[in-house]
Amino acid sequence: MSRIKTKFQDLQSKNQKALVTYIMAGFPSEKDTLSAVKGLVKGGADIIELGMPFSDPLADGPVIQNAGFQALQKGMNLDKFLGLVKKIRKETDLPLVLMTYTNILYKHGYDKFIATVKSAGIDGLILPDMSINESKEFLQAAKKNKMDVIFLISPNTAPDRIKKIADSSSGFLYLVSVFGTTGGQQQFQNYTTTAIKNTKKILGGKIPLGVGFGVSNPEQARFIIKSGADAIIVGSAFLRLMENTVAKKIEDKIGQFTSSLKKATITE
Amino acid sequence: MKLKYPKNGKFGEFGGSYIPETLVPAVEELEQAYLKYKDDPEFKKELQYYLTQYAGRPTPLYLAKNLTKFAGGAKIYLKREDLLHGGAHKINNTLGQGLLAKRMKKKRIIAETGAGQHGVATAMACSVLGMNGEVYMGYKDTERQKLNVFRMNLLGTKVHPVKEGTQTLKDAINEAIRDWITNVKSTYYLLGSAVGPHPYPVMVRDFQSVIGDEILVQMKKLEKKSPDSVVACVGGGSNAIGTFYPLIDEDTKMFGVEAGGEGIKSGHHSATLVGGSKGILHGMLTYLLQDDEGQISETHSVSAGLDYPGVGPEHSYLKDAKRVKYDAVNDKEAIDAFLLLSKHEGIIPALESAHAIAYAIKIARNMPKSESIVVTLSGRGDKDVEEVGRYLSKNVKNKN
Numbered sequence: 001m002s003r004i005k006t007k008f009q010d011l012q013s014k015n016q017k018a019l020v021t022y023i024m025a026g027f028p029s030e031k032d033t034l035s036a037v038k039g040l041v042k043g044g045a046d047i048i049e050l051g052m053p054f055s056d057p058l059a060d061g062p063v064i065q066n067a068g069f070q071a072l073q074k075g076m077n078l079d080k081f082l083g084l085v086k087k088i089r090k091e092t093d094l095p096l097v098l099m100t101y102t103n104i105l106y107k108h109g110y111d112k113f114i115a116t117v118k119s120a121g122i123d124g125l126i127l128p129d130m131s132i133n134e135s136k137e138f139l140q141a142a143k144k145n146k147m148d149v150i151f152l153i154s155p156n157t158a159p160d161r162i163k164k165i166a167d168s169s170s171g172f173l174y175l176v177s178v179f180g181t182t183g184g185q186q187q188f189q190n191y192t193t194t195a196i197k198n199t200k201k202i203l204g205g206k207i208p209l210g211v212g213f214g215v216s217n218p219e220q221a222r223f224i225i226k227s228g229a230d231a232i233i234v235g236s237a238f239l240r241l242m243e244n245t246v247a248k249k250i251e252d253k254i255g256q257f258t259s260s261l262k263k264a265t266i267t268e
Numbered sequence: 269m270k271l272k273y274p275k276n277g278k279f280g281e282f283g284g285s286y287i288p289e290t291l292v293p294a295v296e297e298l299e300q301a302y303l304k305y306k307d308d309p310e311f312k313k314e315l316q317y318y319l320t321q322y323a324g325r326p327t328p329l330y331l332a333k334n335l336t337k338f339a340g341g342a343k344i345y346l347k348r349e350d351l352l353h354g355g356a357h358k359i360n361n362t363l364g365q366g367l368l369a370k371r372m373k374k375k376r377i378i379a380e381t382g383a384g385q386h387g388v389a390t391a392m393a394c395s396v397l398g399m400n401g402e403v404y405m406g407y408k409d410t411e412r413q414k415l416n417v418f419r420m421n422l423l424g425t426k427v428h429p430v431k432e433g434t435q436t437l438k439d440a441i442n443e444a445i446r447d448w449i450t451n452v453k454s455t456y457y458l459l460g461s462a463v464g465p466h467p468y469p470v471m472v473r474d475f476q477s478v479i480g481d482e483i484l485v486q487m488k489k490l491e492k493k494s495p496d497s498v499v500a501c502v503g504g505g506s507n508a509i510g511t512f513y514p515l516i517d518e519d520t521k522m523f524g525v526e527a528g529g530e531g532i533k534s535g536h537h538s539a540t541l542v543g544g545s546k547g548i549l550h551g552m553l554t555y556l557l558q559d560d561e562g563q564i565s566e567t568h569s570v571s572a573g574l575d576y577p578g579v580g581p582e583h584s585y586l587k588d589a590k591r592v593k594y595d596a597v598n599d600k601e602a603i604d605a606f607l608l609l610s611k612h613e614g615i616i617p618a619l620e621s622a623h624a625i626a627y628a629i630k631i632a633r634n635m636p637k638s639e640s641i642v643v644t645l646s647g648r649g650d651k652d653v654e655e656v657g658r659y660l661s662k663n664v665k666n667k668n
Contacts (some may be wrong), residue, residue, distance in 0.1 A: 055564040056438065058445045059288045065432060066566060077561045086572060102286050103548040105560030129286045129551070131277075154290040156452065161292070180450040 002137060003095040003123045004148050006248035007046055007194035008208045016086050017225050018172075019044065020210055021101065023079050024051040024064065026071035026260040028145065028242060035250040036242060041092045042251070043258025046088060046265075048092075049126065049235070052081050055263065059128035061183030065234040067243075071147030078108065082120045088120040097124040097150065097171070102138075118148075124148035124171045132168050139168060150174050155195035172208040172231060175199055183236045184214050188223060196227040196250035214254075221264035232262060269591055270516045271582070277466025278494040279587065283581035285465035291451050294457075299467045301372045301377060306474065311367065318363045322396060323353045324361075329486040330641065335629070342635035343494065344628055346615070347483055347644045349507065353642055354527065356618065356647030357479060357507045358389035358460060364475035366393035367457045374456035375584065377401045381652070382409055382437035383480075383573035383620065384416025385647055386460030390656040391425035393458075404443045408435040409544075409572045413652050419607045432502040434566050437503075437576045441550050461504025462580035465551030469580050476510025483642050494518040496639040497631065500646070501525045502594065503538065503574035505583045507646035512592060521593070525627040527569035529595030535569035540579040540594035541587050554581045570599040570620035570659055601626040603659055608647060615626040618647035619655065 001009075011018055024038050033050075040048055053076050054069035060068070085096065089254045105113045105127070115127070125147060126191055130138060132151060142149045150169035154163055155176070166173050192211075199209055211224045212233025221232045238254065247255045272379060278286050289527035301389035305311040319325040327358035329346045336344045362379075369377060377399050382389030385401040395399035403420055407429040412418050420427050433434050443466075448457045464473040470652055480498075487495050498515060502524040529537030539545065540555050547556035549564060555567040557577040569575045570653045586592040597605075605626035617625055623643070628643045635641070649656075 016491055054562070055433065056442055058442045058550075059449065061446075069433075072563065085459065098463075101548075103556075103558070103564075104562040106546075106548050106553075107558065107560070128288050129548070131285060131287055131289070134284050134286055134553075152289050154292075156293050157289055158293070165289075176288075176290060181446050 002146070002148050004047065007095050010194065011046060011204040015267055017229065018046040018208070018210070018231035019258070019262050019265050020047040020049060020212070020233040021045040021232065021238060022179070023134065023238055023242070024053060024067040024071055024081050024221050025084055026074055027067040029074065029237065030080065030084055032242060032247055032250055033084060033245070036238070036254045037091055039251040039254025040258050041094065043255040044262035045258050047095045047097060049097045049099050049233070050085070051249070052076070052104060054097060054101040054104055057101060059181055060082060061181040061236065063239050064182050067239045073086060082116065085117070085120040087123060095123045096121055097126055098122045102127050102130045106223040110138050111144065111209050114145045116148050118145045124150050126150045126152070127175060128152055135168065135238050153178055153199065155185060156218065159202055162199060166203055166207055169207060171177050172210045173203065174233065175209055176213045177209045177211050177212050180213065187224035188220065193227045193230045194228055196224070200228045218264045221261050225265060232265065269589055271585070274466060274470055276468050279582045279585035281582040282468055282552070282554050283466055284467065284553050286548050286553065287465045288449055290452055293450070294452050295465055297372070301368055302467055302471050303366060305371055309517055311490060315364055316431065317369055319360065319478065322350060323359045323363060326482045327351050329490065332613050336632070338608070339632035341632040341637065342369045342632045343637070343640040344638060345642045346634055347479060347511070347642055349360070349479060350615070350617065350645045350648035351599065353553060354385070354389045354392050355650065356385040356389065358386045359392060359478060359508065360476040360478055360510070361460065361472050361506060362386070362389040362393035362458060365471070366397045366399065369399065369456035370397055373455065373521045374454065375399060376451065376455045377458050378404070378444050378447050378455055378459045379460060380404045380437065380440035380468070380573060382440070383571065383651060384409065384420070385573060386414040387425070387427065388416055388419050388423070390458050390460070391420045391423035394425060395423050399453070402428065404428050404430050404447070406434070406436040406440050407431045407438065408414060408640055409437065409651040411573055413651055434570070434574040440592045445515070445550070450594045461506040462582060463504040463550060463552060463638050466477060466550060469582055470508050471551065473509045473513055476506050477513050477594040479507065479644060480514030483511065484518070487642065491640055494520050495642040496635070497521040497523065497641045498643060499525060499624045500630045500644040501528070501574060501620045502541070502579060502583060503576050505580040506579070507644050508580055509580055511644045512586065516591060522591065523627060523631065524592050526621060527571060527574035528598035529568040530598060537596065538567040538569040538574050538576060539575060540577060541568060541594040542596045549578045552581045555579055555587070570602060570655065571623070573618070573620040574623065595627065597623040597626045599659070603656060605629065606652070606656060609617045616649040616653070618649045619647055619652045621646045622649070
């Protein structure tokens, strides 16, 4: 069984929901990424998403755009990314999910790319611009390499399409909570709650539902979980914290913030 | 070879729709609306009305005698899209999509622009059709095309300068897509070139095909046959695909001219089909300028409208099918052609179109006088006079 699936089963037996945390590989530096991972592990993150920067991240808001830009400026590429993943694997056995854009995989070749990152220790993939309509070759390569594929759905995705997308997904399904790009929201609207409830009904417990985009503090995390999500996904808030923290304090600060979010996933 | 409507949104292996899930319903709604109205008599009649009475169609096919004499070979005809309202072919598409957006009951229109020609054409369509327009434009482009920013403002359209990435057309498209994701229900994204996810490439091609359709009719009248060759510049490739598509089954040689910038070898260029490789950007699979890691390259061209690292997927298909020959013309050759056409014919061409002129002169020389070339003069060059001035003074300095 995949690390992601095992993790969700384990959490379920403990009556907990999952905290999925996103950081950008190589932002602000490779060393800082490692410090952040240590903080995430200490603070109780359940799954770690690692962003691999792309020059044109059209689903991302300013925070992740800027982080990706800086990581690229410092020379982040596939080789360095693999090196980083191997170092992270020495720190933790938590599920690791790679988030990037389709062209990065296409350029290296779907099969070759997936096989390479799998052997370095990546368990799942998230590609915000990969539509199931175009996913045949990608899915074949993922299946061959036993890689989990986490597709995204949106509050405006039609019910039959949610079913189809869920059938192609493994690990969990990623519901984009709002109409918009990644980054902080002031307040969630009713349509987010409705989307979570409707999607849960459609999924019928076949695959866990993660909710992200704009979840940035424990209150919001609690709200999303109360609405029925199996996992919350937090990204931009971590990057903002890293941006505003001196290098030697990153591990502690990330640890504290992670732990405050993790508390929101434990039902009393 | 003529692909009337792409199957599964694909031209061969190219095209498709690689987009965030939030946009899937919007793109499907757009395709349904397009299929519903494209052959609807009322829609066609209304579009025809605006194209004739507002935009100034049909445009002349002008025999450039002085340029022909200068080149000393085949006759060179200019398809005068520069004479359209707004000064470029872009209005063919913005009126078409604008009327479609109205039928879809979308009140807010967003668009991207490079040189500002599509932005201006969008602003005009919004103004005349009574809709609200907002345009994203790379900051670098707002600086080098100030006149068009001012024009858009006059026409009542708000311009958002984009300071992300390379601050050119590619980043303006990214930002427009982000806006569309955020305001997907209320907003119509009026894409300006034959790029992006399906159905944009085919829809923009169809609206621009009026160029090639007119060329065919006019050439049959003037020369009693279809043209021996046609030449058009290619950035995203909308004027080129509009020129080529109606002629695909004719006995006509076709040439697409990309921006060679400072030369292909220098790496500072925008010649996607000449120097690129296959990849995925802005929702489509097509040729791209990118590095070995799949990161999109920074492009260069003296003309902002060609300064784009991708190209319309149908061009990628026509390149691989060897139906169209794609080649590059560098900054200097384009500037020379700009000066030449201004001096010999009294026509100041857009720098984009000057690339096509430069290439046409080259091939005309090797063709017999009995043959004829049609060059699509996609736009007029008033917007470029400052940029040309800057280029000339910089290069005079370098020589000293």
